[in-house]
Amino acid sequence: MLGGFATNNVNLIKIESYSGSGTLTVSQFHIDVEGHPDEVNVKLALEELAYFANTVKMLGTYIPHLMRENLRA
Secondary structure (H helix, E strand, O other): OOHHHHHOOOOEEEEEEEOOOOOOOOOEEEEEEOOOOOOHHHHHHHHHHHHHOOOOOOOOOOOOOHHHHHHHO
16 A cells, blocks of 8 residues: 555655554554655555555645755755
């Protein structure tokens, strides 16, 4: 389900999984990715995720910390 991020070169910064039902049949994932939803590779990754998921919610976007920008240089 998360393979679309790898195939589209989208870096997963953070991933958390939640299974409220006590089984692995219904799980939720909260992920932070490096990129913006308007970027082509992120858009393609989200489209692939939507194919496999019942629901995809975007909670928001934020400006990366300056340290992340310095790591790219």
